[in-house]
Amino acid sequence: MFQQLVTQYRARLKALKLDTSRLRSPPPRLVFVTSNRDKVIEAKRILQACGVQFKHLSLRYPEIQDSSLRKIALTSAISVYRRLRQPLFTEDSGLFIEALGGFPGPYSSYVQETIGNIGILRLMEGVRNRSSRFESVVAYVESPRKNQVFTGSVEGRISIEERGSRWGFDPIFIPSGTDLTFAEMGPEAKQKLSHRAIALGKFASWLIEHGRKR
Ligand code: IMP
Secondary structure, three states: OHHHHHHHHHHHHHHOOOOOOOOOOOOOOOEEEOOOHHHHHHHHHHHHHOOOOOEEEOOOOOOOOOOOHHHHHHHHHHHHHHHHOOOEEEEEEEEEEHHHOOOEHHHHHHHHHHOHHHHHHHHOOOOOOOEEEEEEEEEEEEEOOEEEEEEEEEEEEEOOOOOOOOOOOHHHEEEOOOOOOOOOOOHHHHHHHOHHHHHHHHHHHHHHHOOOOO
């Protein structure tokens, strides 16, 4: 709606032969705080497709240790909000492997940085039950007392070897219903299935429903 008004306004100025090159939409107020570039690329695709605009702020923030991704994401978002004082969201995700009792789960980022995919594949050597699940939690803080959490998950299995070359666990995670790892599929195919797309899709619907797209 707003974009439509800007376009109409530009067209009117053009008709009057005025310079419209400096006319810009105001920058979005909503901020995605993360130091993970791959998450930003995926979030852009997903949210922009729903007409939701955001600014990216690359910031590392401390994460509490807890077994609940929901608690980790919300605590981080609230602590970052106290610094920035503007509507923002963070996203926390993890890979839960059934045969390993849900490991690495909330420790996914540490495990990825230390033993990596090769280490996970070693832990899974000879293990027949390869079921696993990716989870994503988006935590949105709008004001000191207003926050919301949106979750998404995708079931799948751990591959026998790394296949494809995208980020994180993408080369070893095969979502249910396919034989390809996330890394072997194009970004559009991943977007149709991913834990992050589900959580961000719910977030976008909420923003649209509550008139807070920017
Ligand atoms: P965090 O959400 O930043 O705490 O990190 C979770 C870790 O899980 C990341 O470092 C990634 O390595 C991994 N991860 C989360 N989501 C994905 C994904 O969609 N593809 C690949 N790896 C992921």
